[in-house]
Amino acid sequence: MASSHISVRKTDNLIRIDFIDRNILDELNIHQIGEEILKVVESEFRPKVVVVFKNVEHMSSAAFGTLMKVNERVKARDGQLRLCQITPRIHEAFVMTKLNRIFSISDTYETAVASFV
């Protein structure tokens, strides 16, 4: 079995997801990452999910697509998704694609958690 690309910390329905490698959000791994995140999300009702981009240096359209699927699934479970600690270059890609209007993006993990309603 392939090794995991994410680390998950759960406290009640608060789920923190960190990426382990720098280039994980590229085409080579994104499908596996998407499956791993969806599995975690679907284990909770009303999940409050924070995806931390601290270690991520590269992004692709496949990764955007995966995040959008995760967002849909979280909403379907009456949950909320936050993204945080995104590097300026990757944030620029969110702005360019206007996906910053779809996702709620925070500077830090703490502000992301504080933004849950």
Place this chain on the structure above:
Amino acid sequence: MANSVKAFRCEHTLRDLREGLEHVHQEAEAALAAHGFDDGAKFAIRLAIEEAVVNAFRHGNRSDPKKSVHFRAYIDDTRASFEVEDEGPGFDPATIPDPTEDENLEIPSGRGVMLIKAYMTEVEYVPPGNLLRMTYRKPA
């Protein structure tokens, strides 16, 4: 003034998406560093190569294992140019919906071509659309 490092050229026939992408990323990254491209340029070019090669395999060749993708690169101190050619029938890029329009924002796919155009200086799809030429030029 003459270039301090000899221009980099390569040509590859990629038969496997995963292996091919890894190989061209590594090669391009080394050549871009040798020719003084900054981190912002390297990010942009890596993204464009990724989108172009993935599209060629997935959409151009429709993941047909009998078909290959042809990758060519030229990198010197002023520009990085790439050609990505698939063995499919081609397509008209004008038919791709704009993913930044409100009605398309929530569609999970269709952002690859837009990102290539946003990050590269020049982008051309040569008819019938199975050959992509793209160039990143260092700012003057």
